[in-house]
Amino acid sequence: MEIHFLGAAQQVTGSCYFIKVAGLRLLVDCGLYQERAFLERNWAPFPIPPESIDFVLLTHTHLDHSGLLPKLAREGYRNPILMTPATGDLLPIVLIDAAELQEEDAAYKKKRHKNEGRRSRYPEVPLYRVKDAEKVTRLIKPIPYEKSTVLGPDVSVRFHEAGHILGSAAIEVIAHPGKDPFRMVFSGDLGQWDKALIRDPALLERAQAVVMESTYGDRDHEDPADIETRLSQIITETVRGGGNILIPVFAVERAQELMFHLSRLVRKNLIPSMPIFLDSPMATDVTDVFLRHPECLDRETLDLFRSGQSPFQFPGLKYVRSREDSKEINGLRTPHIVMAGSGMCTGGRIKHHLVNNIGRAESTILFVGYQAEGTLGRQIIERPPQVRIFGQQRLLRARVEQMQSFSGHADRRALLRWLDHFQPPPSTLFLTHGEKKVIHRLAESLGLERDLDVVVPGYRDTHTF
Ligand SMILES: [Zn+2]
Ligand SMILES: [Zn+2]
Missing domain, CATH: 3.40.50.10890 (Rossmann fold)
Incomplete structure (x- = not known):
């Protein structure tokens, strides 16, 4: 198995991971960059040719995880996008709204810059349009929570409750499920226990590799x-x-x-x-x-x-x-x-x-x-x-x-509660989806307190198992 970190690497937004596993090419999330310093990446060509990807797995509908899917579809991705049923119902609403905003923003900027006689740093065309978002909705494939789904002869996936927003999931990718399984778990965004409305995050037991979000990895929330x-x-x-x-x-x-x-x-x-x-x-x-x-x-x-x-x-x-x-x-x-x-x-x-x-x-x-x-x-x-x-x-x-x-995000205590449930602990823990300082603080303390190989990947880093 090979993983490429294509976003949310020492930053919070732009979640996107590419994995090659048993002959399949999978993308986990395809998020928009929202930090000003990284906006240009939204406009750059995808590091992986969209038409070469076999499946996209989506953790949840927040734009920092789903917001570049319309661009992916426009640029040639035609295969299924797997997600929980609630995410499947939310995604069209979220992406069509995002596309409308993109279109409105581009029109507004064009008008303003014309009036002010200045040029923009970014193109005055929308990043994508409503028709691109509609292409995504045709690719949605809902998968119930906890149901093992076969993607190929040697790969299956399972979605687990992440307790973050309606429909949110942690995704387990299992290579060679029959004989010598290798499990990699993507936390997606994890929620707090006992929050209003939705269920608590599901606790998992087994994974050799875990990719965990770290948004609030250095602090605990108010009661x-x-x-x-x-x-x-x-x-x-x-x-x-x-x-x-x-x-x-x-x-x-x-x-x-x-x-x-x-x-x-x-x-x-x-x-x-x-x-x-x-x-x-x-x-x-x-x-x-x-x-x-x-x-x-x-x-x-x-x-x-x-x-x-x-x-x-x-x-x-x-x-x-x-x-x-x-x-x-x-x-x-x-x-x-x-x-x-x-x-x-x-x-x-x-x-x-x-x-x-x-x-x-x-x-x-x-x-x-x-x-x-x-x-x-x-x-x-x-x-x-x-x-x-x-x-x-x-x-x-x-x-x-x-x-x-x-906060919809787990605080430090909740992240550790989720992580410590893996027994034995994962042999490799990747920390992503956090501001640079926060993520390094969490990595340092975990490295000291636990017998874990903690990796803080940089943008476009790869790792092979
Ligand atoms: Zn989120
Ligand atoms: Zn997020």
Whole structure:
């Protein structure tokens, strides 16, 4: 078996691994680069000719794992893309939205640069179009969790719950399953135990090689039990001061998790009653997918549905689809909560809400998700006096809060819990999907504490077993 690290190597985004195993050529994930320093790689030709790949295995729908699939399909990939059924339902929503954003961005940039008479660093054409995303949806092949699927005479794969977002999976690739199996496990992105809505990560026992994410490998999250206390405190204080609460959300998972917590706060009267907008057609569609996949939900959530207390329907909550209804929110003079995408403020309706609130000291911008380096979200967290939105500098007067306990990613403790379940420990552990400093800190401590061969691969490094 041979593995090539084609992304998420000493960085968080662009997850992509190429493996050659028993005569098959597989790609695990095909993610978009989102850190500013690496954006150019999105435009570069694929290191592996797309038409030469036999199967793509997809861990989950986040764009840093799936966001280059439309480009792969456009450039000649025609074979199946294997994923869990929930991921199969989410993927078209996510990729068509991404393609629409690409098209809009390119058109907008072209217009702005023409007006300003300057040239762009990147081409003013979209990275891919909606029709390319549609090509991907025709290749989706859903595989139920835990079902062993044969890819060739000597290779099979299995998807295990990763507990990160709806449909997320760790992927086990088994070479020579019959006689002398060699197992390689890709963690994908792992979630925290006991988080809202979805099941906990599945624990695996056997693997010779493991590729593990390291996003929060150097720290532990706040106690999740405090989520609702902190949330109600921030909301109540802001409302008392007459401000609005803006929450940039990823349409997949974080929006639904927030609704879960808000529904509880509203039903227990722990926050003032007010309009709560989910201003995102995409998050609304995603919420419908949650309802179609009870097999991914945990017992607590299923019990809520059974008792008629849906976390996705509660007093005050409004789903906003049309642009007109979204614009109407701006005219609202009483305090309200707006959840809108994109999660890192790099596009989407949240930018318009930011324009309307960022200069108001009484409003709060509440971050509940990871903010990659170089994104508008990360900039706002760093609290400069001004930030640039839609080509204009704007004063940052709003209160900025960040809640890390929401993280969809396992913290250090959870990563170790997952890793330590392999018995015997994997002979090689590759650490990926983490910022350089974080990943090296984790590698160092694991190398010292455990009898493991820890490798921190660089971009395009290869390893043969
Ligand atoms: Zn993810
Ligand atoms: Zn990721």
